[in-house]
Amino acid sequence: MNNKKISKYLSLVLRHKPELANLQLNSQGWACINDLINNSHEHSLSLELIQSIVDSNDKQRFVISEDGTMIRANQGHSIEVDLALEAAIPPNILFHGTASRFIESIKGIGLVKGQRHHVHLTQSTDTALKVGGRYGKPVLLGIDAKTMHVQGAQFYKTQNNVWLVDHVPFKYLNFDL
Numbered sequence: 001m002n003n004k005k006i007s008k009y010l011s012l013v014l015r016h017k018p019e020l021a022n023l024q025l026n027s028q029g030w031a032c033i034n035d036l037i038n039n040s041h042e043h044s045l046s047l048e049l050i051q052s053i054v055d056s057n058d059k060q061r062f063v064i065s066e067d068g069t070m071i072r073a074n075q076g077h078s079i080e081v082d083l084a085l086e087a088a089i090p091p092n093i094l095f096h097g098t099a100s101r102f103i104e105s106i107k108g109i110g111l112v113k114g115q116r117h118h119v120h121l122t123q124s125t126d127t128a129l130k131v132g133g134r135y136g137k138p139v140l141l142g143i144d145a146k147t148m149h150v151q152g153a154q155f156y157k158t159q160n161n162v163w164l165v166d167h168v169p170f171k172y173l174n175f176d177l
Contacts, residue, residue, distance in 0.1 A: 003053050009043055010053065010062060014073040029081035030070040060160035074158045078115040085156040085164070090145035094121040094163050095177075097132025100139050103175070111141075111168035118156070118164035121145070125177075142174035 013021040014031060022039040023031045037045045050071065054062045064071050075083065096111055096119070111119045121143055122128050132138030148168070149155060156164040 003049075003056065006043055006045070006049065007053050007057055007061070009040070010050075010071075011073065011076070013040075014062065014071065015077045016079060018079070025072070025079070025081065027082055028084055029072040029077060030065065031072065033064070033069055033071050036071065063159055074160045075118070075120065075162050075164060077117055081117075083156075083158070085158065087154045088157045090121075090149055090155040090157075090163055091123055092144075092146040094123060094143045094145045095125055095128035096121050096141045096143060096168070097128035097130065097138050098141060099132055099134075099136030101136050103139060106141070106173070107170060107175075110170045110173065111143075113166065118166060119168055121163040121165065121168075123161070123163070139175075140177045142177050143168055144172045144174070148172050 013023055013036070014025070014029070018025050018031065021036055023035055025031050033047060033050060036050070037047065047068075051064065054064055054071070060074065061076070062071055062073055072081075077083075098106065098111075113119050120131075122131075125140055128140055129138045132140065145153075145155065145163070145165075148165070153165055158164065
């Protein structure tokens, strides 16, 4: 089984459906690695394989606890978890990649979190375009994060440098990049 397929499986059980691996996530989204290994009958998992996937994942989607016994997704959950992130001051401009087919909707309501806990933003135009390209012809949007922050929006930065915010209203979006 290739690492990409296992990475997708880890995303599924650690972000959306822990019950598929009979996992109990704690309130901060951590799962016991031994439970993951023992309960993932469709996938032959080992500590070494999980560590390899965590280390090699280009987006650093997962993190293993300091004691090496627990694993969690860094962000992107559709289930209730508290990642215990502290508010942070964002850079002046952040970016979001989307597909061109979503632009009209975004012009009406801005960027919304949908089923996730937050809207995901990045400092990297390349990363934003890659994300947008997963769903169709990519479009790069600029976000006036500085003004949003000054006007009261709370931003959070994950361990893997993804910026999170509850909503990006239309007035803070730049479509002309």
